[in-house]
Amino acid sequence: MLVVRPAGPADIDALMELAFLSGRGFTSLPEDRGTLSERLALSAESFAGQVEPRDAWYVLMLENDETGRVEGVAGVKGGVGVKRPHFSFRVVTLAQYSSATATRFDHKALVLVNECSDCSEVGSLFLRPGKRQSGAGALLARSRYLLIGADRARFCDTIMAELRGWFDEADVSPFWEGIASKFFRLPFEEADRMITSTDGQFILDLAPRHPIYMELVEKAAREAIGSVHRHGVPALRMLEQEGFQQSGLVDIFDGGPTMTCRRDAIRTITGTRRATLNIADDSDGDQDMQDRLISTDSIAQFRAVRAPVRVEGAEAFVSSATAALLRVDAGAVVQVSA
Structure with missing residues (x-):
């Protein structure tokens, strides 16, 4: 039988294996033993109540009780943007009008924002490929809401979830290639590693300061804005069933959507x-x-x-x-x- 339990330092080998299986662009599961070891240590402290609620990061393992094999992982962060800003792009509409030409039209644009500082986050949901169709995903995903419901005061009024953005059949992110790479000038893997293993200062240093007009962006990158990775579609559906909606925010690296829901409106909790x-x-x-x-x-x-x-x-x-x-x-x- 499958059981969801707290993760701890002893789970490092299993978590590393899941990180390698998760593939390119799964930012919350970096293939870095040091980073994941620190996360598991923080998880143990979080479950023990040894850190402030906003600093907590709870890692949950889905385990087969008969074999002892870890089949999946998920996480809940008590607060986002606590020690460093949490940057996103917001999709905005900029209206323009000229009385001289009697012309009015709207521009869609991306604007760098930091709007998630009052959110807790559910994320890092990943299962071994053979377990994705067995109901295990729903058990693991919904267990995060039961964790929140066990002590709602530890979590923010709004819960967010970031989904991995679209990658094509060659495992390339059109959003990265067409937009983000123009500013960061790094290989995707390097930027992906730095987002979890550094203080994020490089984002503040290099991210665009002005709106990016979507009409000036190539079609493949434009169509990837707010699109979900093919393996993330089931996670998107489960979030929607819980009451999550797209917020208009997208990831600054792969363009994946940020979903949000009021904590006390999440269906599993209510x-x-x-x-x-x-x-x-x-x-x-x-x-x-x-x-x-x-x-x-x-x-x-x-x-x-x-x-x-x-x-x-x-x-x-x-x-x-x-x-x-x-x-x-x-x-x-x-x-x-x-």
């Missing part, structure tokens, strides 16, 4: 109830069991599974095997979602 756990191993009530998402209600001991649950009022009945996966006993308070 559809979750707290209940007292009870053990029901007898077969008489099996017909009343329904597969539900269930988790602990504590960030420090967070674990989540999808398993048969029978809900009766303020009580949730599960098998002893499910309780063991959650590492809770009868009488514990859990979160249950449809």
